[in-house]
Amino acid sequence: MQATGNNPIQPYNLSIRLHAGGLSFYGYQPSGGQVASETYPYTTGKGTAETLQKALTQSAIARRGENKFQTCVLADSPAMQVPLECFRKEEAHALYRLTYAKEHTGKVYYNILPHLEIAQIFTIDTELEQLLLRHFPGMRFYHGHTMVLEKMWLLETQGLHRLYAYFHEQEIFVFAYREQRLAYANSFPADVAENAVYFLLSVWKDLKMDAQQGECVLIGEHGIKDSTAQLLSKYLAHVKETQATEIFRRSSLARDPQVPFDLLALWANVV
Numbered sequence: 001m002q003a004t005g006n007n008p009i010q011p012y013n014l015s016i017r018l019h020a021g022g023l024s025f026y027g028y029q030p031s032g033g034q035v036a037s038e039t040y041p042y043t044t045g046k047g048t049a050e051t052l053q054k055a056l057t058q059s060a061i062a063r064r065g066e067n068k069f070q071t072c073v074l075a076d077s078p079a080m081q082v083p084l085e086c087f088r089k090e091e092a093h094a095l096y097r098l099t100y101a102k103e104h105t106g107k108v109y110y111n112i113l114p115h116l117e118i119a120q121i122f123t124i125d126t127e128l129e130q131l132l133l134r135h136f137p138g139m140r141f142y143h144g145h146t147m148v149l150e151k152m153w154l155l156e157t158q159g160l161h162r163l164y165a166y167f168h169e170q171e172i173f174v175f176a177y178r179e180q181r182l183a184y185a186n187s188f189p190a191d192v193a194e195n196a197v198y199f200l201l202s203v204w205k206d207l208k209m210d211a212q213q214g215e216c217v218l219i220g221e222h223g224i225k226d227s228t229a230q231l232l233s234k235y236l237a238h239v240k241e242t243q244a245t246e247i248f249r250r251s252s253l254a255r256d257p258q259v260p261f262d263l264l265a266l267w268a269n270v271v
Contacts, residue, residue: 167222
């Protein structure tokens with residue numbers, strides 16, 4: 001279980017991104033700036049581990065990453081955040097089970113977010129984890145929201161109340177900071193813009209944000225982001241759609257549409 005942070009540049013990076021519809025492999029060589037990707041959708045009757053096993057036998061990207069290269073997994077399981085002053089690693093499993101009593105859980109992992117001073121707790125399917133570690137003994141596990149939370153905190157402007165919405169897959173991850181700490185974080189299903197607006201305005205109200213002074217910042221690459229911004233503008237004075245190139249100004253990868261936002265955030269910190 002690892003903390004976040006910067007690491008020396010590796011000659012090749014393999015990242016496996018777990019998402020609702022399947023799993024994707026991304027290979028990245030910093031010196032060449034080239035990204036290769038492969039996606040393997042889940043099929044009816046096959047679990048995640050079975051899909052991964054098949055993908056590993058077919059993937060040229062994964063075979064290249066089996067040796068000496070840096071390997072990471074981005075998970076999309078439900079997650080929780082715990083202030084570091086309240087966090088004990090030996091209690092991580094119990095805390096997760098207390099929060100997600102009805103969820104199917106696997107091996108519990110956590111990431112330490114040093115700037116926010118929190119621990120992000122999440123799980124990886126046990127069979128999936130064992131399979132990954134057999135192929136990649138040095139594999140490191142991150143939650144898809146971990147580096148997003150850290151990156152947006154670094155861009156936060158003091159004195160301006162913002163609500164962030166990260167669009168990905170069929171959900172939005174909504175979060176806010178106050179006084180340089182995480183004040184709110186939760187995920188909501190959002191397959192259409194109307195649902196996204198409903199949840200965003202509900203959180204806005206709960207946080208007692210000012211419709212004329214506060215700002216709602218939309219990030220990510222989901223197709224409903226534009227229509228959500230249009231609808232939100234009827235209720236909020238300041239709605240901002242932010243592109244990856246604005247956030248990752250120093251990274252040429254931000255211009256590559258095949259690289260998801262959470263993966264950009266991960267590579268910006270660990271590659």
